[in-house]
Structures are given as structure tokens and as C-alpha cells.
Amino acid sequence: MDFDLSEEQRLLKDSVDRLMADRYGFENRQRYAKEPEGWSRDLWSAYAELGLLALPFDEAHGGFGGGPVETMTIMEAFGRSLTLEPYLATVILGGGLLKQGGSEEQKATYLPQIASGDLRLAFGHTERQSRYDLFHVGTSAQRDGGSFILNGQKSVVLHGDSADKILVTARVAGSRRDRDGIGLFLVDANAPGVSRRGYPTQDGQRAAEVTLESVRVDSGNVIGNPEGALPVVEKVTDIAIAALAAEAIGAMDEMLKLTVDYLKTRKQFNTTIGSFQVLQHRSSEMFIALEQGRSMAMFAAMMAQEQNPEERRKAISAAKVQIGRSGRFVGQQAVQLHGGVGMTMEYKVGHLFKRVTMIDTLFGDADHHLSNLAEAGGLMAA
Amino acid sequence: MDFDLSEEQRLLKDSVDRLMADRYGFENRQRYAKEPEGWSRDLWSAYAELGLLALPFDEAHGGFGGGPVETMTIMEAFGRSLTLEPYLATVILGGGLLKQGGSEEQKATYLPQIASGDLRLAFGHTERQSRYDLFHVGTSAQRDGGSFILNGQKSVVLHGDSADKILVTARVAGSRRDRDGIGLFLVDANAPGVSRRGYPTQDGQRAAEVTLESVRVDSGNVIGNPEGALPVVEKVTDIAIAALAAEAIGAMDEMLKLTVDYLKTRKQFNTTIGSFQVLQHRSSEMFIALEQGRSMAMFAAMMAQEQNPEERRKAISAAKVQIGRSGRFVGQQAVQLHGGVGMTMEYKVGHLFKRVTMIDTLFGDADHHLSNLAEAGGLMAA
């Protein structure tokens, strides 16, 4: 057991931190959000240059073979700076699904394009009725010779509006909530029958409603077993949750820092408000929540690679519970201790609060994962 | 709507408060606990003289026709002083069951004896497997001509060791968890086949394990419909919960008072620890919990008389939830803010903490009642 970064990991961290410090101040971030796609193409190129877009992929596919610790390092920095680019959608989700589920040919075709920054992906999975249950898929995929015809609607497709291709789950067999019978399809975003409506999300990012009307997907764009994609979807979702946990930690860490700075400088009643013991203790409680969350983000990174899917899922659920609860507490208190300015769009802390709030609603909130964990027998069952 | 005590209620409150102030200081209380029955016969007589033992009964039965507000007034004073006498067991539970369920003849026989202090009762209901479900009765009552033969075991019978008679639930028909088929029987504590083992309870009171082996109860000692006692048991339990809520408020109020006094006098780091803002705020939070609890104790008193049993049960469950939660918070914090002395038997606050803890376990803890309330549709359903 070793909690130190390796030399290479430290270099990665330093370069990402430097990029963020140089180019991702809060004012810049707000400017990037106003660009046509809601994020910065320039930064996307910078990520490609730094190798961030190639990080998790094998060297054979133009990648660097990075693992969850590397991803954690990047995501924490992204969380601190509230980055807007479709890293999660393209690299973690889209790239992850291809890497974990794709054929050698598919990987060889697409992963280098991701790494170079030329291909942006999205993951179309959530449906109106699915809530957080990954196995709930109503979108249909009908076999038509070697092809499939997709019909259905996918909601809250993260960065679905600027994606070149969308990985879509659809049901080849079985009924709405069966674990078997789910396929994963790579759909060109401009293919006939695909319509998208992009919109801003509460946290200043982008998502889309994607409608599929008789969309034809040929056999080369079926990812893995067309009736057995769920395990891959679950695995990649777990990896994404681990990444989001790290992002949330970055955001919480930044909120605590901003809050402590504010308390030390803001004066009221002829003293800095940081001299009030109640506000000091509240800050200590934020610190505890942050560090407990950080511990679980590390646990998630470790367990995202666990071979036994049941153990992996329980561990990831546990981490999501902790991240959700820590994030809520740290976020609410950061706003509370800032008073009015914490409520304004002009100040960073409110945006961080919104981001951690939305991270809780991604891939299942704390209560959902607590239920799942409890139903699976808890963390300590033998 | 009127929250003021009437003139008569104020007189009652004053006389009980005076009795407690004169004779129920903490040292006395600890002395009474060492008397043979674990409570004071002298005080019992004093209660009789003051009319407290007659309070809830009709004038026809030697009582004063007092209602839940009167009971609340007494119980709050009892809670503050940690009284040990079997008031709940005899007057509220035993007397209540007779008053609500007994025949005119039974009432005329027994209620005056309670009022005069000559008869002590207990309620034998809980069983090893019943937890908090009132309808769970495994003790059997077999018809034998006009009599019934009782077999079974009753646990945690409050003040069962010093009771003259015990009101016992037993199943005449149906299976273990049926709502129908439950009878209520007045059993002489020294009847053949009754054995009792008394023991102290965690909060310094007394209870008993009562075993019934072929105990014969004649028809004159069946209380009400021998297959339909559950509604009466539920009603009297609800009245008892309202009384316990008031007792808990008395105990919480005393804990807050002791804690604030302690914080104002205890010195550390060259200052009274009450000057620390964190401890002041904690006290404020205790005050809020206390007052929210007090409000619900009043609500319970009001709703204990509600005609519609479903509404009554929901309201009482709501009150028990609040009392349980407020009591836990106030009790834990009272001990915490006292530091080590709060942990000792020599100081009153720990005993108050134990009493409110045990009140939570009587007739269903906060979680049990929250489940019941939620299952019944909540408080706000139309």
C-alpha cells in the first residue's frame, strides 16, 4: 500500500495543474462557457497536446496506458477549475466503452482519433423512465439482416450536442428491465433519423435530448455482443463514477479553500468572521467531509479495476454515497458561510456547489447507491 | 385555540411542582430507588392525597375527570424529577385499560382503589418476539367454560414486580399476528401459575418477567370483548405515549437547564466554558429540539382524544418520532457538554439521559413509529 504519486504521476499532475492555472481561471471559464459549443476548442487541443485525451488507452491505440490514479489526478484538477470540455463524455465514457467493449478493429479505428482530439463522443443511455437503473432500456434495436434499426429517445446525453458519434444502448431482446438483451451501438450523430436538441445544464455544461427514428446501424458499429452489453456499460459507468468522485473532490477542495479564505478576510462586527468559533468548527467539519470523500474517491479509483463485478459495484456505490453526502454538506456550507455572495453567479463558489450537486444526480444519487449497496448485502458482508 | 392553563390546571401544576421541590430532590430520588420496591410508598400516598392517582377517572369512580392536559402537567413534573413510582403502570396503563375497556362493575370496583392508592397495576403485553407490534400476541387464553386458561410469558412488564394485579393480553383466537382474537385479562399477581421475576431497568426503575402457567381467569376478570381487546390496547398505549412524551419533555427541560447552568459556571482555560460560541450554539440547538419536542407533546395530548383511531395513531406516531429524536439529541449533548461528570452516577444529568433513552424504547422507538407513520400515508395525506 502506497499513497504517494509515482514520478510520472507527479509530472502529469504538475502539467495539468499548470495548464489549469495558466488558462482556466474563473473568468476564462465563464468565457469558454459562452463559446458556440459551450466549451473551449482551444483547451481541447491543449488536452490533446498534453496527452490527456490519450491517457487511458493502450499504447497500441495511441494511448499512454494510464490507470485510475492518473484519471483521478486529472479529474481532481478539472473539478477544481470547473472545466467544461467533454472529457468525461468522450474519453471516460465513450472511449471507455470502446476500450472495454469494442473489437480490436473498432479500437484501432476510433481510439487514436479520440487521443488526437479529432473525435468527440457521447453516451446515450438514460431514458425518461429509467431513473438510475442501468438495466432499464426501452429503446429498441431490431435486427434487419446484419444491421439494426434503432428507435427510441435518450435523455440527458452529456455533451450529446457537440458529439460526432453517440454510443447508444438499445434493447435487442427481452423486456424493459431485463439484464440480458441490451446492445451497444455506435451511431453517427448526423445519421439519418438522429435528431438532437442541445441545452445547457444546471451546472453550466451541455447535454442533449437525442431522438432515434429508424436509425440504421450496420454490423461494424455494434459494440460487443448485441445482447450482452450490460456488463460493459456497468463497468464503464463505475469507472466514470470513480472519475466523477475525483472531480467532486477537486470541487470540494476548492470550495473549502475559497470559504476559509473568505472567512479570514471578510470583516463584520469589527472582526474577521473567521474569528467566530462556530464558523471555524463548521470549516473543520467541511474539512472532515472533504477528506472522508477524498478517501472514498481513492477507494473508488482502486476498486474500479476490481475483477469481481459484485465487489466492484458495491465499492463504487459506497464511494458514490460518500461523495454525494460530502458534496452536499461541503457545498451547502460553502454557500452558507459566504452568505449572499455565495448565491451569485459572479462568484465561483456557487458554480462549484452546483457542479457537485449535479455530480450527485449523475449515474445515481447517494440514496440510490445506498439502497443498491444495502440490497447487495453491504460492504462488510463476508 | 388556547395554550394557557386553566385556573384549575395551574393549581394542579403548582401543587405537583411544590411536592417535587419539597420531596423529590435528586438525593431523595436516589434514596427512594433503594427502598424495597424501588420506589417510595410515602410518595405514593402523597400522590393519592393530592388526587393525582384519581386524576383521569370519572367522578363516579372517585376520580377528578382530568384530561390529557392534566396528565401532561403531572408527567412533565415527574420527568423533571425522575420519579420512580408506578404512576404510568398503575394509573395511565392499568387504570386506562380499565377505564376504556372495563365494564361498569369493573370500573366501580377497581378505579376507586387506584384513586385511593390501595391498588397497583401493571400491563403485561410485550413478548419475546413481539418487538413493538401491539397486535403480536402469542400468549394463549383457552376458553374453559366461562373461564380462560392463560399460558405464556410477558416481558419487560413495567413495575410488574410490585403490582397487585396485572392486565395481561392473551390470544383467544387467530394466529400470532392477527389483529382479531386478542383478549385482555385482569390477573391477580399472586394467582396460582403466575410467577414473576423483578429486576431493575437501565433507567433505575423496575420491571418484571411474568410467566403464566395455566392461570385461570374467571369471566368477571375479562376486560371487554375477549376477542376484540386490541382497539382498547392501542388507544391506551397511545394515551401512555402522550404521557411519556410529556415526561420526556420534563427530563429534557431539566437537562437543558443543568447544562446551561454548568456551562455558565464551569471554568477552563481561565474562562467559563459557556463563553465558547460553539457551546452556546449547541445549547441553542438543544433548546430548539426541546421546544419542537414540547410542541409535539402538546400535539400528542390533543390527539390522544381524537375519535378517529387512524388519525390518532398517526399523530401519536409523529409525536413519538419527534420525542425520540429530540430526546436523543438533547440527552447526548447534555452528557457531551458536561464532559466526564455527565458520565457519572453521582450527577443527575446522566440519569435523565438514560430515562429519555428508555422512553424511546417504550411502545416503539422513533424509527418504528416513523415506519408506521409512513406506511399509514404520512401526516399530510388528505
Next chain:
Amino acid sequence: MDLRFTDEELAFRDEVREFFRTALPDSIRRKMIEGHHPSKDDLVTWSRILNTKGWAVPHWPVEWGGTGWSPVKQYIFRDELQQAPAPEPLAFGVSMVGPVIYTFGNEDQKRRFLPRIANLDDWWCQGFSEPGAGSDLASLKTTAKRDGEYYIVNGQKTWTTLAQHADWIFCLVRTDSTVKKQEGISFLLIDMKTSGITVRPIQTIDGGHEVNEVFFDDVRVPVENLVGQENKGWDYAKFLLGNERVGIARIGISKARLKRVRELASLERIGDVPLIDIPRFREKLAAVEVELKALEMTQLRVVAAESRREKGKPDPASSILKIKGSEIQQATTELLMEVVGPFAMPYHPEEEGRNEPTDGPDWASTAAPTYFNWRKISIYGGSNEIQKNIIAKAILGF
């Protein structure tokens, strides 16, 4: 002690409930249920319906349009109004400056302003908070210098709610800076059309525009617009803030919100099971209902004690109403977030209206903005931390 409503009070409740059921325009009711902000027009429309009925300012003296209702009836009226759910009459007029004017103003001021407040002919806003002051309100810096028959006002106010619609602003201004900070403050009424006033919007994290900064640059205010005595403004402000705290529990609003949560959680399903039938969810909801019921009883205790209390001296126990009231309101927004689930994510700016197709269920779009926006409730009107100080000092005697 009788903790039940009397028959007369119950009859009164039925009467106001029926009135709200029939008199409140449906379009406004829909907005309220769905968590949208009523527009200025909505509020004017509704206020005039109330005023026509004679119920716009029930708590005012009868001669100025009040109803003479008992405190319990006032409570019932407000509770039913919130549960309707109907917009509350603009507090800055009817609950804040109105009572200050009829208590401390002169006859001219009463005649000039009070009827227009009751009918929402004048939209008022509140000029108390300043950027540097926060909870230390009395440290305000906006000055008013006497110049003949005018005060010349310079400075800045902030967090000025709905100033963008306002005709008038009531301000605390410093008229004497040589004395203790509380003793040099005056209470001025200022016409928003006066030259030298600039309103700058502040966008809040929910994306809405409720609050503003208001700048005063050599603004000339006639001395006749001074309320009461010069340099006594702090007393009037304390009186005003005391009134503010009474209604702050907003129990009817939480009742309406919990009802909404229960309805939506019956529609929303996890597989085939309505969310409301998931024990975890329904117990969480019930737990909030219990807290709310307790608070309602606490509120009624405060209301019932009101007649025995010195006028203008708020019950320090009303700090409980602020603390618990805000905690419960915030808890209801968290419940709604849970109901909405993944559909909390899409953001629809309120201004754009509801013309475009919805992303997710049409009731989902206000969940997150409401959750974000309602974080303010534990901050404004004396933060919950300040309220705990008040309890510690005024009740527990620290």
C-alpha cells in the same frame, strides 16, 4: 388549555380556503405549484383581488384596511394562502414599510402611502443591506446629508429584492456619523424615479434575477419623506425586522411543497413501483412532515402568546421559526430533487418561457433552481447562525 381550533376558527378556515379556491386565477396557481416565479403582473392582479375582498392587509389597523382578526385567524389566513398556493402580497410594502408608516409615520405619509401599498399601486423595495455590512446591518455607510428641504443621499445598497420593478425604496441611511453606529441612522422613503438612482441586476445561482444592487449618486430626497425622527431609524428597523420574523417559518409553503412532492412521487416510478412506495423515500418524507407539524405547533404557541407580548418586541422563540422553517423548506427542495432524479440536470432559463419542448418531465425543470435558490433562506433575514446567537443570549442567558 385547548389546543384545537374553535368552531368559529374552523368556519373561518373553510371560508378563506373556499375564497382562495375560487378567486385565485388558475394560471397563477399553476405557476406556484410548479415552482415558477409569479410575474409582476401576477402579483398586482392577485393583490388587487385580495384588496377588493378587503384581505390585502389583514394585520393592519382597521382604519387603514386591516381586518381586526385575532392572531390565530391571521395565522390561518396566511397558512391557507400559502397552501392554495397563492403568491404572498409583496412583503416590502404590506409587512415592512406599511407597519413602519402606520406606527411611526405622520398623517400625511399614512394617507399618501398606505392605500397605495394595500392595492399594490406602489411597488416597494427594501434598502437595508450594504456590500460591507452583511449581518452587521448597523454598520451601514450610505449617507443622507441635509440640504435645505432635501436630503442628499449617496451610497450603495445590495440584495435589493425585486428593485427592478420598484416605484419606491425605503432606506436606512446615515444622518450622523459622529455617534454610536446605531444612533445616527434615519429611515427614508425614496422615489425610485429620482435622478441619480441606478439599479444593477445580480444574477443568482439558480439563473434568476430577484436581487439587485442600487446605487445612489447625489439623490435628492424631500425631507417630508423622513419617517419619524431623524437618527431614530434603527428603532424603526428593529421594529420592522421583528415583524419580518413572524411569518418566516412559511409553514403553508412547506405544506404545499410536501403535497407536491407526494403527488409527484406517486407518478414517478422505479420500475413498476411508485417512488412514494419505496420505504426509504416515504419515511424521509414522513420525517420532514413530523418536523413541520412540530414547527406548526411551535408557530401556534408563538401566535397564541402574541397578545400577551409587548408590541414590537418579537418573541425570541421566533428564532426557532426562522431556523427550523428554513431547514424544513430546504429539506423539501432536496426531496423534490430526489423525485426528479436525472431530470434535475436540464436548465431552462425562466425568461424563455415554456414554449420549447421540455427535457424530461415538464415538472422537473424547477427542481434544481428551487433547490439552489432556497439556500438563501438560511442566509437572509438574519442567518441561522445569528438566530442561534439570539437564542443563546436572549433565551438561555449566555
Next chain:
Amino acid sequence: MDLRFTDEELAFRDEVREFFRTALPDSIRRKMIEGHHPSKDDLVTWSRILNTKGWAVPHWPVEWGGTGWSPVKQYIFRDELQQAPAPEPLAFGVSMVGPVIYTFGNEDQKRRFLPRIANLDDWWCQGFSEPGAGSDLASLKTTAKRDGEYYIVNGQKTWTTLAQHADWIFCLVRTDSTVKKQEGISFLLIDMKTSGITVRPIQTIDGGHEVNEVFFDDVRVPVENLVGQENKGWDYAKFLLGNERVGIARIGISKARLKRVRELASLERIGDVPLIDIPRFREKLAAVEVELKALEMTQLRVVAAESRREKGKPDPASSILKIKGSEIQQATTELLMEVVGPFAMPYHPEEEGRNEPTDGPDWASTAAPTYFNWRKISIYGGSNEIQKNIIAKAILGF
């Protein structure tokens, strides 16, 4: 960064687990599982089993019986020991005075005391707290006046755990009252058989007798029993308290307790449904497990950083271990109370043994006493409020 145990660490874990499985006497294990206090004999027996194995004082220097294990292995050992569940070696000896003696004591003291501590030949207790001091430990008043080759000790200590069994007590005493309070304190080792020492039991609310008052009335202590330098005792005390905080999370104990809760909740039924299958209960249990897992990872982070830290300077992050550790331990006792339900009520004084028939299930009787007793965990060793001060000052820089 590699957050998994190495193969070697895993093998070590299996080895100690197997040892605890076979070497711990069953009667002691039963008591631990059921929440009873091990007796003095139990602890002596177990300590000698450990000492024979060479594992009584793993963290000590190798020359005095230590094992030379890495911090991670030390953690694994302790965690497995607590999960066995086995009694922990008497902390006052092996974790408190032992390290002070081998770090600051002279050779004579080391030879004389350390082997007897490791074998629990001497039972030690701690004389730090005084009635008036509380969290302000340095304000202690017990004096030691030099008189030839002796110190004459007068004063009173309190909260002295298990002093009733003790052969020796280590005390902070005031040897100079003319200087700043921290600078006049010395660290003395006192034989409990010396005349003038009186031990008075304090009964705690769980009915147990764990703590005592200890009175010193002209107690003559040879000067050779002074540790280190006169008036430097505060430094040694800080060193000792820093060590105390490391193990304070007691994660293995909470693991064992949660395992117990899960087992009992599988036996206890509501109707036909085991309590563990009630969603509310099992989610509550899972929530505590999550907190515990987070704390375990936090603990491991502190452990892993230990080698990089200056000796004797505790990581201020270890305040998290104290705060969360106590909250979690207390939460486990609340879960047990819920499992036990109505059978929390009967009280069985521990002294009377388990001869009489039980009232309720035989595992129920320790639930309430444990719940009551464990309230101390957030009070002792620097209350949780003090720990939050430490985080605010030492980490957040207030």
C-alpha cells in the same frame, strides 16, 4: 500510488488472523463479542499469550521487544486484533508510559519497567486529569515538592481508568508554580502501594466501574522515578497524547461491532421478516459501513504518511480519526440498541455475572450499557470539540 495491500501485507494479514483465531481463548472472545468487559485476569492471560508470541508491543523498538513492522503492518495487526475481537493490550502501559520511558527515560528505568509492561507484570494507570482541569490539562494542581531523595506528592487525579487494578501510576505533577503553567510540570512514576494513596471508585452511568479518583496525601516518591528532566513533563505528555490519537479511530472494533449487528439483525425478526431485510435498517447499517470504510482509508493515509513525519509530531489530520472514529463507534451502539428494541430495558449489573436467567435474548443485556458507556468516547482524549479546534488552527490556519 498503489492503494492495495501488497502480497506480503496480505500474507501477513492472514498470519495474524490465523493466530488470533487459534490463540485467543474462547471465553475471552465470547465476552468481547457480547460486549462484556474482559476481567483483569483475562487481560493478563491474553497479554502473556501475545508476549510469548513476541507481539505484545509491536510498535516498540526491537531491542525492547518490538517487531520492526512497517506502519501498514502495525495497522493490519491492530485491525485484526480488534476484529478478532480480542482485548487490546493495556494502553496505559504499552502505548502510553512505555513509549515515554523508552524515549525519554534513563537506562535503569528502561530495564526496570519495559519488560514488565510488555508482560503485563505491572498494571499501569494514568494520572493526568484533575477535577478542575478538564480539557485544560496543563492547569493541573497536584504538586511534587523535592525533599532530599524524594518528591512529596499532594493532590488529586480523576477519571483514572482501571486504577483499582493498578500497580503503578504515571503522573503529571507541578514541580514549579512560579513559571508558565506548561513549564513547571514533571513526569513521575509512582508505585500505587506507597502509603498516602487512596483510590475511590467512580460509578459511571452504565453501572460499571472503570474510572476512579486517586488522592495523594504526602506520598513519598523516590527521585529516581522522575522521567527525563524536571519541569519538562509537558513535552513528554504531548508526545504521549500524540501517540494516543493514532489508534483512536478503533476501526477494527467498529468492524467487529457492525458484524455483530448484522448477525443479530438476521436473527431478530419483525413478524417473519428478519430485521436485516427491512430496507430502512439495512440502509442505515450500510451508511455506517460507508463512513467506516472512508475512515479506514483515511487512517491508512495517515499511517502511510507516518514514515515521512517527524517523530512524536502527530498528524493533525488524526483529529479526523478521533472525531469520525467516535461518531462511528457511537453509531454502532445506536444500531445495536435498535436491534435489541424493548429488551434494552432490563439492567444486569456486570458484577453479578451471568448466572440468573436472562430477561430477553441473552445478547441484549449489554446494548444499553454499551450505548451509555460509549458516550465517553467523544469526551475523553480531547473532546470532539477540542479536535475541531485543532483542525481549525493547525490545518486550516485560523
